[in-house]
Amino acid sequence: MPSSGPESIAVIGAGVSGCAFVAQLRRLGYTGTFSLWETGRGPGGRASTRRSRQDRGLRIDHGAPLLNITGAMEPLLLQPLLAGGWIEPWPGLIAQLQGEATLRPGQADALGLGQLYRGRGGMDHLCKGLLSLAGEAGEAWQPHYGTLVRHLDWKDGLWQLLDREGELLGQAHWLVLSSTLLAHPRSRQIFGWEEVPLKQAAERLGDLRLEHALTVIAGIRAEARSNLLVLLEAAAAGPWASLPFSLLHFDAAAQQRWGLQRITVQPLSDGRCAVVAHSSHSFAADHLDVYGTHSAVARMLQLPPDEGREDTVIAALTTALEQVMAPWLPGLNLATADRQLMRWGAAFPLAPGLPSELSCCPSSRVGFCGDFIAGVGFGRIEGALRSGEQLAHELCALA
Ligand SMILES: Cc1cc2nc3c(=O)[nH]c(=O)nc-3n(C[C@H](O)[C@H](O)[C@H](O)COP(=O)(O)OP(=O)(O)OC[C@H]3O[C@@H](n4cnc5c(N)ncnc54)[C@H](O)[C@@H]3O)c2cc1C
Known part of the structure; x- marks a missing residue:
């Protein structure tokens, strides 16, 4: 069913869940624009493949080597990925x-x-396939690889994404985090950041659901x-x-x-x-x-x-x-x-994760997807796929 959805969405992270989210948005007929921000050189995240420009034959699945589907109903994006030749039975x-x-x-x-699959020609083809389902990059959507989103701000009804120097990278009506990096206190320990970026921005919004979600995320090990x-x-x-x-x-x-x-x-x-x-x-x-x-x-x-x-x-x-x-x-x-x-x-991530009812915070216009969302496939690619699909449905239903 075609749906307009929010006017614009900034998605942080091009791992399985972020890519599944945008693929499913498009399949639902989403007509707005979205941008995809990824610090890695390409899509894949923990399901990526090491390649080399100098050594064309090199291909190492250095994170997840396969995906397994255990739920009674398979993820909606599975058959399109198989039909497109992006994944194959393991x-x-x-x-x-x-x-x-x-x-x-x-x-x-x-x-x-359960049923075992792998990216055909490398695990990164799973995410590349999902992005192909989102349509050609162009006016409707833009990928930004090699870009770390360091700060977040909420200004004039828009989420602003900023780099290390505080320069504006982009802005959108909705913010989707497909990783806990900007929402978890571990970023302070690992990177020496003074604040948890989303927590700092959220303090000014007074959205109890978002605050609850951030408290749960902070406890995920x-x-x-x-x-x-x-x-x-x-x-x-x-x-x-x-x-x-x-x-x-x-x-x-x-x-x-x-x-x-x-x-x-x-x-x-x-x-x-x-x-x-x-x-x-x-x-x-x-x-x-x-x-x-x-x-x-x-x-x-x-x-x-x-x-x-x-x-x-x-x-x-x-x-x-x-x-x-x-x-x-x-x-x-x-x-x-x-x-x-x-x-x-x-x-x-270790269970129990973020309850799925906290993954969408409409008042502050923040959504979460990723393998850290509780449910079937938690901590695995299956969970990442399902969480991206689920969030796309929720956002389109809000329109
Ligand atoms: C070694 C290993 C083996 C595994 N084996 C299996 C397996 O056999 N089967 C299985 O199902 N699962 C396996 N997994 C787990 C599986 O890889 C994950 O469940 C899945 O890939 C998670 O996808 P995701 O989208 O939730 O998160 P991620 O893949 O982590 O994607 C999040 C993305 O966001 C990006 N990002 C985060 N913050 C920012 C920021 N501020 N700015 C820009 N970009 C940002 C990150 O770079 C990342 O690419 C394995 C994982 C590892 C590490």
Whole structure:
């Protein structure tokens, strides 16, 4: 049913939920304009793919390697994404590692239950597909990548988005946050910001629902992950292709033993192979201050590399990977392989999250979407997709 919706919307974050929100807005016939603000180089967020202009064949899914749909009703955007060829059924083999070295083929964890899919040609194609459903960028909508929104202000009935220097980036009638970064006190600890940007702006609005939402968001905690990315040349990649799994997840005892939670094996089309070893939560918690030169936070804060400490973490994860793979790849030595550290400070939000009835605050014209919204798929891509869809329906219904 066509709906006018608010005149203009500023969406912060081009991860799955922000992209799902704008895709669903358009499908509902939204006729206003929107802008999309993303600090990363492109869409994807925690479901993005590392690529390189210098190395066209490089493609590493360094965050989520797949998505799983567990709800009785599938997300509305799933079939359009499949029909457009943006996602495909996940073709890999899952296994669980129990304790020291017991392999349970076919045994899934919570991230491997239900129907499994992946971005076709890389996980970032999930978000690219969602944006294609929102229509061509142009007058109706504008993406702004590589742009950190640092301050928020409410002036003359419009939300203003400002950069680090306080310069105006853009303004809109509605503000949609698809991340808690501007609403959570952790931004003060991580970035040394003096205030929580949305809280400061909200204090002047007197919207009790928004204040309630901000109080709940402030209590949401998240688990971190320190991921080791390994790029193997074609000569060394062969044995990885014949493993009895392409996604190995670790039970609690194995996580404690190895400090790892998952290993994903990602063959590249040119014969090389990427391997991503996801650390356990407790390993990441013990090394929280080691960002990794390539992490989003390091880029945002323009942090100087701490190569000594980073090398120590890379070495610890490499040793764990070499040892845990020994039953299948005896004598594995990754010393000469290209290895990088990718730290996700807030990889998975912890339940219960923000109740969905607080995700839309009409008096202050603020909406929230993201995997931190309580409901089916919480903390996963499924939840991010559903929350974006849901918020689009709520905003269009308000018109
Ligand atoms: C290592 C890892 C493995 C995972 N594995 C799985 C899995 O197997 N299956 C699964 O379903 N899920 C998995 N997840 C979780 C999944 O990635 C997330 O649930 C999902 O991607 C969240 O999407 P989102 O849109 O809610 O948030 P995000 O992806 O975090 O998107 C928010 C975006 O907002 C941007 N942003 C925030 N603040 C600002 C600002 N002020 N200015 C500009 N931009 C801003 C951020 O850069 C980010 O791109 C994994 C996550 C990680 C980290």
